[in-house]
Amino acid sequence: MKTIILKRNGGAASVAIWTGIFALVILSIWAMASYSGSGGGGKGGATLLADPVSVGDWKKGNVEAKVELLEYGDYQCPACGAYYPMVEKLIKDLGDKFSFVYRQFPLREIHKNAEAAAEAAEAAGKQNKFWEMHDWLYKNQELWAETSNAKERFADAAASFGLDRAQFEKDRNAREIAAKVQKDFDGGVKAGINGTPSFYLNGEKIQNPASYDEFKNLILSKVPSATANGTKP
Amino acid sequence: MALNHKRLAITFLIISFLGFLDATYLAVEHYRGVTPPCTIVAGCEKVTTSRYATIFGVPVALLGSIYYLTIFLLSVLVLERKKERFLFWVGYLSGIGFLAALWFLFLQVLVIRAICLYCVFSALTSTTLFVLGILVLKSKRDSGLDGPSTTNRILAP
Numbered sequence: 001m002k003t004i005i006l007k008r009n010g011g012a013a014s015v016a017i018w019t020g021i022f023a024l025v026i027l028s029i030w031a032m033a034s035y036s037g038s039g040g041g042g043k044g045g046a047t048l049l050a051d052p053v054s055v056g057d058w059k060k061g062n063v064e065a066k067v068e069l070l071e072y073g074d075y076q077c078p079a080c081g082a083y084y085p086m087v088e089k090l091i092k093d094l095g096d097k098f099s100f101v102y103r104q105f106p107l108r109e110i111h112k113n114a115e116a117a118a119e120a121a122e123a124a125g126k127q128n129k130f131w132e133m134h135d136w137l138y139k140n141q142e143l144w145a146e147t148s149n150a151k152e153r154f155a156d157a158a159a160s161f162g163l164d165r166a167q168f169e170k171d172r173n174a175r176e177i178a179a180k181v182q183k184d185f186d187g188g189v190k191a192g193i194n195g196t197p198s199f200y201l202n203g204e205k206i207q208n209p210a211s212y213d214e215f216k217n218l219i220l221s222k223v224p225s226a227t228a229n230g231t232k233p
Numbered sequence: 234m235a236l237n238h239k240r241l242a243i244t245f246l247i248i249s250f251l252g253f254l255d256a257t258y259l260a261v262e263h264y265r266g267v268t269p270p271c272t273i274v275a276g277c278e279k280v281t282t283s284r285y286a287t288i289f290g291v292p293v294a295l296l297g298s299i300y301y302l303t304i305f306l307l308s309v310l311v312l313e314r315k316k317e318r319f320l321f322w323v324g325y326l327s328g329i330g331f332l333a334a335l336w337f338l339f340l341q342v343l344v345i346r347a348i349c350l351y352c353v354f355s356a357l358t359s360t361t362l363f364v365l366g367i368l369v370l371k372s373k374r375d376s377g378l379d380g381p382s383t384t385n386r387i388l389a390p
Binding site: 014017018021025028029031032033035036074077078079080107109110111194195196197198208210 | 250253254257258261262265269270271272273274276278279282302305306309313347
């Protein structure tokens with residue numbers, strides 16, 4: 001389009017205008033591309049974790065490791081469900097190099113069973129089966145996400161991996177469990193996130209990686225020995 | 234060119250640019266291949282991953298992006314080449330955009346039952362463009378710029 005105009009018009013001003021327009025369009029596309037994937041639009045705000053990781057947090061992988069990946073997640077969020085296998089694979093492949101921390105960030109306004117799911121995981125944690133419930137919730141997300149008997153299904157699941165069902169039911173209704181979920185949520189809000197999943201690497205918010213390899217390299221880049229070996233991406 | 238038309242073209246230019254940014258963002262999200270994050274404020278994951286988000290494999294966000302870009306470039310042509318004819322093209326095009334916006338709003342509210350703020354913003358820009366389009370076509374009819382025609386009467390009653 002630019003060249004056609006040039007031939008017909010030939011004015012220097014015209015060239016300048018169309019070059020400017022062309023540059024503006026390209027720049028906009030680039031800007032939108034870098035804005036995308038910023039993890040729920042929380043990019044403009046704070047990028048640091050507000051509540052430091054403490055003993056009350058759920059951890060897996062090498063809990064002694066210097067590298068720490070933290071996720072604010074919502075069990076009913078499809079994006080968290082999509083990242084779940086990626087995170088699991090990271091733990092399997094690099095589990096000795098980093099610790100994984102999971103915090104609850106149920107988006108109650110848009111996901112009706114998210115809070116009940118978070119409470120189910122925390123209640124299972126009371127009987128030392130937090131990660132079992134965590135896995136079950138993500139693996140079976142479609143099964144319970146929009147159902148009206150989600151709580152029932154959670155209890156069935158709890159029983160299926162050997163939890164005392166009555167105790168589980170009692171725990172998940174306990175004020176203490178609701179308070180834990182709320183504490184996680186408030187910490188996320190304080191950090192400035194408004195969406196899930198939101199990942200923090202060593203306390204700093206990262207853009208949601210587009211692929212497993214990107215994610216893996218990001219973590220490796222924080223591992224001291226890996227950087228020394230030159231495997232930094 | 235009538236001052237009125239120049240102002241309209243500038244408004245078209247600004248609104249279509251905003252619409253272009255909005256639609257391009259959603260199109261990029263689509264092609265990034267990552268499930269869009271769930272957010273309280275935007276709530277787009279359900280909408281943009283629904284089967285209505287693509288038409289024959291083409292994301293509607295991309296079509297929207299092309300639509301806004303077309304209006305944007307036509308507006309530049311109007312201002313730069315002083316060709317008012319393009320302004321009328323924009324007027325007709327805005328009608329198509331408005332119909333598309335109505336359809337997508339219907340889908341969100343009644344079929345998908347989830348609202349995506351980026352899509353609502355797009356509906357706002359399309360509607361604004363349509364109102365401007367009516368003004369353009371009305372002024373065309375009033376001034377009888379290129380003589381009476383049937384399309385005139387249909388699109389700008």
